[in-house]
Amino acid sequence: MADTETRWQQERSAADSRDYIARFARLEAEGTDLHGEARAVDALLPRGARVLDAGCGTGRLGGELARRGHRVTAVDLDPVLVAAAREHPDLTVHEADLATLDLPGQRFDAVVAAGNVMIxxxxxxxxQVLARLAAHLxxxxxxxxxFATDYEYTVDQFDDDLAAVGLVREHRFSTWDLRPxxxxxxxxVTVARKPGN
Structure with missing residues (x-):
């Protein structure tokens, strides 16, 4: 049986979320490359793809994908992070739990769950989360x-869950710059596909 609160809600306060926003703002100001995830995802997609940034946080990834010409919808459960994501003018942002996500009539060429979303x-x-994400593809x-591999949710469990919801794993890498x-x-970093076309 699933917990009623996400691990993020259990482990992070609103102050932690504000610190998270400040940390990435500081990294950006220092010139740190924050767009490795976006480069990797962008390389997988056709131009102008419809993308769901699932667990979008501050909208950093979705905002960069939008800058690269994709049409991005973003969703997160944390209201502090949702407010930050809404500062990106090219994102459509929803506050919602991924386990019950329902965006009627919206289907996407890709769903991205970067930054430890699954753990x-x-x-x-x-x-259940993967089933809801697959339903939107x-x-x-x-x-x-x-996601990091040193948490309780393992890569093997993830693979079992992918298969159970009908997604087919195509690639796995050890970094966002696609190292083996x-x-x-x-x-x-796992790339899975919904069968069809």
Whole structure:
């Protein structure tokens, strides 16, 4: 049975969310490259793709994908982060739980769950989250997810959940700059596809 609160809600306060926003603003001001995820996702997509940034946080990834010409809808459960994401003029932002996500009539060429989204959802809801994300993909659409491998939700569990919701794993990398996967990697970037077209 799934927890009622996400791990993010259990582990982070509004003050933590504000610190998260400030941290990335500071990194950007220092010239840190914050767009590796967007470059990787952009390379997988046709021009002008419809993208769902699932667990969008501040909208950093979605904003960069929009800057690269994609049509991006973003969603997050944290109201502090949603407010920050709404500062990106090219994003359509929703405040919602991924486990119950329902954007009527909207289907996407890709769903991106970067930045540890899968390990911050409610315990026991991972398969439900993936089912909701898969439901928002067009046939042939991609799910791209990245998360650290040192948490309780494992890559093997993720693979089982992908298969259970009908998504087919196509690639796995150990970094967002697409270095080869190895079993002791500290990060997993997975590309899965919804069958069809």
């Amino acid at each position: 911050f959802v409610a315990r026991g809801s991972e398969r 067009v046939p042939g659409g991609l799910l791209v997810a990245g 996967w190895h079993d002791d990697a500290g990060w997993a």
